[in-house]
Amino acid sequence: MTTYNVLTLFPDMFTSVCGSSIWARAISAGLISVNTTDIRDYATDKHRRADDYPLGGGAGMVMKPEPVDACFRDIMSRSEAPSINVYMSxxxxxxxxxxxxxxASYRTVNILCGHYEGVDARVLKRHIDLEISIGDYVLTGGELAAMVLIDAVIRHIDGVLGNDESASGESFVNGLLEYPQYTRPAVWDGEAVPEVLLSGHHANIAAYRRQESLRETARRRPDLLQKARLTKKDIEFITRRDSLNP
Ligand SMILES: C[S@@+](CC[C@H](N)C(=O)[O-])C[C@H]1O[C@@H](n2cnc3c(N)ncnc32)[C@H](O)[C@@H]1O
Incomplete structure (x- = not known):
């Protein structure tokens, strides 16, 4: 069982995602556990304050070190090894x-979600092993970022995806983007799917998908192609004149 402990001021944000689709199935199968802990429960003053004004002035509020520290200590005392403490930032x-x-190789991932202007730097220095960003933009809080992280990670935990949902052929797994997907009907609004997909010829379908994967990657993310592990056949396909621009 892999455990994700989320330290947050807004635990309710996780209710819907934990109760839906693959998360719900993985939780009820005992493959993963997602526990949210309200940092405010560790505030000791009578107003349960978890934030304060930034020292040195400036806009907004900063999450106080004491409740975050107490929350981490409590959670870490129950964390099974190997564990890692992450701050979404x-x-x-x-x-x-x-x-x-x-x-995906950790047994416990403890994830701190910031809010407001962020978290006091001293408590981050004390507890955080790794800060992780989900992109070059600023969210209002770390909760959505933590959900993105958990969602991406649990796909790589044995048993979380069913056989027909395997992560093995997906984008980035082999360094390339995935080939285009089609479903029924075979002809929709006058547009037919590529004929090879209806042939039942597995080798031809695999070869077609590999070429489409190379084509999509070259077109949308040529930077990935530079680092991907390519076969001689792949390189021949890429270098063939016009093969990437049908
Ligand atoms: C409004 S942001 C704080 C931004 C901070 N003042 C700054 O300029 O870097 C509040 C919280 O959202 C989370 N957050 C915002 N953007 C994020 C991103 N791109 N990736 C991960 N977490 C993010 C962090 O936990 C952060 O503490």
């Missing part, structure tokens, strides 16, 4: 497929 390491698969 616009200044963090970009979340990529490589980082997602690395996170």
């Amino acid at each position: 616009p200044g963090g390491k970009p979340l990529t497929h490589g980082l997602v698969t690395r996170l």
Whole structure:
């Protein structure tokens, strides 16, 4: 069982996602556990204050160190090893497929969600192993970013995806974008799907999909192609004149 402990001021935000689709199935099958902890429960003053004005002035509020520290200590005392403490932050390491698969190897991932202007830097220094960003933009809080992280990571935990939902052929897994997908009807509004997909010839379908994957990657993300592991056949296809521009 892999455990995701989310430290947040807004635990209710997780209710819907935990109760839906693949998350709900993985939780009820005992494959993952997603626990939210309200940082405010660790505030000791009578107003349960978890934020305060920024020292040195400036707009907004900053999350106070004491409740975050107490919350981390409590959660870490119950965290099974190997565990990692993550802070969702616009200044963090970009979340990529490589980082997602690395996170999938931990038994416990403790995720701190910031809010307002962020979190007191001293408590981050005390507890955080890794800051992670989901993109070069600023969200109002770390909760949605934590959901993105958990969603991407659990796909790589054994049993979370059914056989027919395997992550193995998906974008980024082999360094390429995925080929285009089609479903029934075979002809929709006058437009037919590529004929090879109806042939039942598995080798031809696989070859077609590999070429489409190369074509899509070259067209949309040529940077990925530079780093992808390509076969001799792939390179021949890419270098063939016009093969990428039908
Ligand atoms: C309004 S933001 C704080 C932004 C901060 N003052 C700054 O300029 O970097 C509040 C919280 O949202 C989360 N957050 C915002 N953007 C994020 C991103 N791109 N990736 C991950 N977390 C993010 C962080 O937890 C952050 O503490």
